[in-house]
Amino acid sequence: MISKKMQDALIDQINAELYSAYLYLAMAAEFEAQNLKGMAHWMEVQAKEETGHAKRLYDFVNNRGGRVTLKAIEAPPAEWKTPAAAFQAAYEHEQKVSALIHNLVDIARAEKDKAAEVMLAWFVDEQVEEEASSNEIAEKLKLIKDSANGLFMLDSVLGRRE
Ligand code: MG
Numbered sequence: 090m091i092s093k094k095m096q097d098a099l100i101d102q103i104n105a106e107l108y109s110a111y112l113y114l115a116m117a118a119e120f121e122a123q124n125l126k127g128m129a130h131w132m133e134v135q136a137k138e139e140t141g142h143a144k145r146l147y148d149f150v151n152n153r154g155g156r157v158t159l160k161a162i163e164a165p166p167a168e169w170k171t172p173a174a175a176f177q178a179a180y181e182h183e184q185k186v187s188a189l190i191h192n193l194v195d196i197a198r199a200e201k202d203k204a205a206e207v208m209l210a211w212f213v214d215e216q217v218e219e220e221a222s223s224n225e226i227a228e229k230l231k232l233i234k235d236s237a238n239g240l241f242m243l244d245s246v247l248g249r250r251e
Contacts, residue, residue, distance in 0.1 A: 091150060091153035091155040091202070092200050094196065094200060095196060095197065095200045095202050096153075096155040096156070098192075098193055098196050099146050099155075099193070099205070100150065100157060100159075100160070101160075102189060102190070102193060103146045103147055103157065104159070104160045105186060105189055106139050106140070106142040106146065106186075107139070107140065107143045108162050108163055108165070109139040109142070109182065110136045110137075110140045110143070111136075111162055111163075111165050112166075112179075112182060113132045113135040113136040113139060113179070114133070114136040114165075115165040115166065115167065116132045116169065116175045116179065117129045117130075117132035117136065119175060120132060120172070125240075126244070127243075127244035127246065127248025128175075128244055128247050128248075130250065131226075131247040134250050134251070135179075142215070149204075149205070149208050166178075171230075173227065173230035173233075176223060176226045176227040176230055177227045177230075179223040179226075179227070180223040180224045183220045184220060187219075187220060190213055190216055191213070193205075193212075194209050194210075226247070230243070
């Protein structure tokens with residue numbers, strides 16, 4: 090049986106993951122508007138991953154005898170000035186999510202909830218990937234600067250994400 094404290098903390102994380110999905114879908118819409126279909130595709134794939142993260146936590150709370158109650162999801166920003174700004178915002182967002190996950194691990198340890206701690210280890214690993222991938226693209230966009238060729242080339246590469 091999950092403790093109320095652990096349950097409530099995981100419910101907050103479900104909300105954070107769904108917000109992430111919302112944020113990346115908003116970025117996808119921005120890229121659609123700029124006709125950067127590859128970047129829009131990359132963000133859509135990312136949004137789907139985030140709903141998967143929320144579902145993983147949702148299943149865990151249910152499997153441990155908890156009760157999930159969902160909260161309102163905050164509206165994401167509607168626009169970003171440049172692709173570089175969007176990917177930089179994505180990178181900064183993932184750093185915040187990593188901090189949230191690390192805090193959950195601390196709560197699991199304080200609650201002596203071994204199952205939660207093991208489940209959260211997957212998220213700790215996943216955040217290393219999430220930060221690396223968004224940072225890599227943000228850094229490439231800094232190198233590309235105002236080169237239309239570079240931007241279209243990167244857009245084409247990102248459109249191949251599976
Ligand atoms: Mg996530």
